[in-house]
Amino acid sequence: MSASDHLRAQLFIAGQWRDGGAGTVNDLINPATDEVLGSTPRASVQDLDDAANAADKAFRGWSRTSAVERSAILNKTAALLRERTESIARELTREQGKPLAEAELEVALSAETFEWFAAEALRSYGRTMPARFSGQRQMVINQPLGPVLALTPWNFPILLPARKIAAALAAGCTVISKPAEETPSPTVAIARALHDAGLPAGALNVVLGVPSEISRHLIAAKAIRKISFTGSTTVGRHLAGLAAQYAKPSTMELGGHAPVVIFADADLDKTVAACVAGKTRNAGQVCTSPTRFIVHESIRDEFVARFGQAMSELKVGEGLDPGVQMGPLANSRRLVAVGELVDDAAAQGAEIVTGGNRIGTTGNFFQPTLIADAPITARAMNEEPFGPVALVNSFTDVEDALAQAHRLDVGLAGYVFTQSADTAMAMGEELQAGGIGINSFSVSSIEAPFGGLKDSGYGYEGGYEGLDGYQHHKYINHVA
Incomplete structure (x- = not known):
């Protein structure tokens, strides 16, 4: 396989592939051979605004799509990822370096993640409470928070985006995913699979470029209602501070030792x-x-x-x-x-x-x-x-x-x-x-919560807790 055969990285916004409006941000380098595989596009401010607008517009429809329909799309995505395991894993290894067997396992776990949250979407139960007075109904319903900004690193370049994207979509949220600029192709593969599975345009958008430019601009964007980040403690603290300025909830999966x-x-x-x-x-x-x-x-x-x-x-x-x-x-x-x-x-x-x-x-x-x-x-x-x-x-x-x-x-x-x-x-x-x-x-x-304590962050991915992180629990008191 030559460099020319490598999947070209592009932005994915409102269901369309496009090159970055600000040129490129870096060469993609094979860490085993030093071979240049291609380049990573750099999103412009207009690209980022387009992605936020697309996620906001798509949220109106996706949040009202039935759990059964959302589940079906996620299950089909899982099937497509399994069918495409060989090509996805080879490109992952060429960009990130891990042995092919580890890359193939990572793709399989990503498919399993979509299957888990496809099922979990059907188990997002609310509850009805005994009424305080006759003629009154008290209930809690689970609703999606809104468009999500998902920021992921290069060490597990398909599994970590899959955890965030699958959970958010299962909950009824839309997503802007920003993968690491060194390893874009696995997230591109997820976007292609979701698109081919019938995900509405704008429900998932993929942007690439300079991390600080993207996070600063999109965390401030009115459309974004949740931030999910996996990475270092230092960067996580900075992003949590930005999110706090706008009172936006965040999940932070940070470093360990x-x-x-x-x-x-x-x-x-x-x-x-x-x-x-x-x-x-x-x-x-x-x-x-x-x-x-x-x-x-x-x-x-x-x-x-x-x-x-x-x-x-x-x-x-x-x-x-x-x-x-x-x-x-x-x-x-x-x-x-x-x-x-x-x-x-x-x-x-x-x-x-x-x-x-x-x-x-x-x-x-x-x-x-x-x-x-x-x-x-x-x-x-x-x-x-x-x-x-x-x-x-x-x-x-x-x-x-x-x-x-x-x-x-x-x-x-x-x-x-x-x-x-x-x-x-x-x-x-x-x-x-x-x-x-x-x-x-x-x-x-995937069936258990994953998250840290102290400087290792807060919030969870996996398990029912992973879905819960993209929802709010609305209390409704209905008096007849």
Whole structure:
């Protein structure tokens, strides 16, 4: 497949594809080969106003469309995504870098997301309450908030937009989606599938360009009634502040720095295998990625030796190559940032057990890296690495483990490895995070709520809570 075969990124506004009115914002670069795949259009102010007007106009009809009809369109979209998995996944891998198997799984999960919210649209129940007086009826009905601005990053470039778009459309909202400028094609694929499934023009619009220009303009737009953002804590705080200026509700799924508490009774064979797979999934570019491994002192040395060996044996390469277990970092910025964190830890006395360096000179490949005994002053112990970097420190007792786990003011995910049911129950309740994995790194399922605490944000995606975030609950008191 050559660069000329890559899907050309365009804006999608009011059911029509168009080029950006302000030219282009960046080249699309294959992070494994440095090949230029194309360019990302830059929306003009007129483009953004057109998108807001289209979403506002379409909301009048889509919000009144029956849940059964909305559900049918979302189910058809899911079917189209499944049919197009191969082409979507290959373009996703070429833009973002992850192994093709991971990209195919991401497309499948996105289709499942549309199916879940297609069904959830039919379960958006209101309620009727016992009347206070004869001849009176008191009820609550669920209604869509209005047009939504959905802002998503590059690490899961089809799943994260799917979560927001599917939930908002199921609730009866319309959407303006702004994907990352490095990875536009997966959101374009969603728009094509929805269009082909019969979604009315303007119910979904896709804009691309300079993130700050788009967010600042559209958050202020009168038509936009809800903001949903996935990204860094720093940017999330800024966007939440903009939304607050206009009293607009927002969902913020922000950064993490997940602790992994490994007790002395953990099954090390299973634990090490899970830790390697969990840490290097998407090259560690996952907000719930396990990062701070807090290991009981009695098994610390064995765990480090086995974890380091397994990390060093991973096959790293271009995501389209057979057998590759980890692809490149998604962009050159991450390559520099991860390298600086590793160098800082080494300078402060940490042991680089394995990895720690860039691989080759082409692409953004970085070795799976294990760092032992980094001091708490090391940047990597305080800043989310967002790369294939694992940090191992030891603990003596439960209180020590919890103190280390809760040292940072984040709370998106936390993990525990133990064979004790009592320990699992206690730690599941004590760890301060939105999702807890016990002997597992899976803390995100479409049927369950996903969201963080503290600096990791607020609001939920997934589960019935994900639909609820796009609705308001209207109380009606009817006196005959």
